[in-house]
Amino acid sequence: NAGVTQTPKFQVLKTGQSMTLQCAQDMNHEYMSWYRQDPGMGLRLIHYSVGAGITDQGEVPNGYNVSRSTTEDFPLRLLSAAPSQTSVYFCASSPFVGEQYFGPGTRLTVT
Amino acid sequence: GENVEQHPSTLSVQEGDSAVIKCTYSDSASNYFPWYKQELGKRPQLIIDIRSNVGEKKDQRIAVTLNKTAKHFSLHITETQPEDSAVYFCAALHGSSNTGKLIFGQGTTLQVKP
Numbered sequence: 415n416a417g418v419t420q421t422p423k424f425q426v427l428k429t430g431q432s433m434t435l436q437c438a439q440d441m442n443h444e445y446m447s448w449y450r451q452d453p454g455m456g457l458r459l460i461h462y463s464v465g466a467g468i469t470d471q472g473e474v475p476n477g478y479n480v481s482r483s484t485t486e487d488f489p490l491r492l493l494s495a496a497p498s499q500t501s502v503y504f505c506a507s508s509p510f511v512g513e514q515y516f517g518p519g520t521r522l523t524v525t
Numbered sequence: 526g527e528n529v530e531q532h533p534s535t536l537s538v539q540e541g542d543s544a545v546i547k548c549t550y551s552d553s554a555s556n557y558f559p560w561y562k563q564e565l566g567k568r569p570q571l572i573i574d575i576r577s578n579v580g581e582k583k584d585q586r587i588a589v590t591l592n593k594t595a596k597h598f599s600l601h602i603t604e605t606q607p608e609d610s611a612v613y614f615c616a617a618l619h620g621s622s623n624t625g626k627l628i629f630g631q632g633t634t635l636q637v638k639p
Contacts, residue, residue, distance in 0.1 A: 516568040
């Protein structure tokens with residue numbers, strides 16, 4: 415099993431551009447989530463999903479959209495990138511809200 | 526709203542000493558408390574977790590204690606080794622185990638000096 419995969423690993427965007435961060439898991443987990451990690455701020459929950467077709471907002475959802483059309487995939491969309499969205503983004507999955515299996519992360523820089 | 530506070534933000538100990546990291550949470554209904562370790566440039570990984578029906582859990586050199594009344598829990602690492610150097614995150618479950626969400630603390634950077 416590949417576990418949780420994320421693409422791309424690195425990305426540089428200009429302010430106002432949009433993009434999608436991809437996340438996929440092959441463990442048949444129902445629960446998936448997106449976090450951003452900033453120095454001194456810990457891991458902050460952006461959006462999460464408890465199953466295909468169901469998504470909900472986390473602590474910092476503004477500026478991000480998600481969808482969950484399949485169990486395996488949970489893409490995160492940045493609608494209009496801003497410098498404040500410069501961060502490391504982690505996707506995670508789990509069979510329920512227990513042990514989270516994190517992906518390798520995407521380092522995003524917005525100039 | 527849900528909130529998890531973690532202290533200290535940085536901790537430096539000598540090899541062989543003990544390290545303690547503390548977290549407080551705001552949601553009295555929280556019943557699951559995991560701890561994650563993140564080595565430099567790596568992804569966070571679960572090292573130990575505790576549920577609210579127990580007060581303490583041990584796994585070799587690491588242990589977690591929970592005080593539900595005071596709404597705080599702590600990570601204890603004994604006989605620290607240089608490979609324990611990492612960022613540690615606590616978290617608390619807000620809501621149910623099927624539909625809730627994990628709220629993380631701000632992280633503690635632990636440095637173990639040889």
